Amino acid sequence: MTAAELLRAIAEALFGSSWGAGDLAATLGVNGITKRRWLDGTAEPPPGIWAEFLTLAVKRTTDLNTIIPELERRAKDR
Numbered sequence: 001m002t003a004a005e006l007l008r009a010i011a012e013a014l015f016g017s018s019w020g021a022g023d024l025a026a027t028l029g030v031n032g033i034t035k036r037r038w039l040d041g042t043a044e045p046p047p048g049i050w051a052e053f054l055t056l057a058v059k060r061t062t063d064l065n066t067i068i069p070e071l072e073r074r075a076k077d078r
Helices: 003-015 021-028 032-040 046-077
Strands: none
Touching: 003 021, 003 032, 003 046, 021 032, 021 046
């Protein structure tokens, strides 16, 4: 998987299938030119960006794991 493919996969996982490139830039605090270069593969994000995404992914997973049991309980009650 290329860096650009991984960025797209992460963005879709974090923001949904209709994510916009602005979501990605705003989350990372980078400008549009930098973000476009990463997404078109002309530049690779620095290691710190991957660490930021890892932090976001772990937080999202933790948040979801916290609410899944309640969702399961309510789904059973229907």
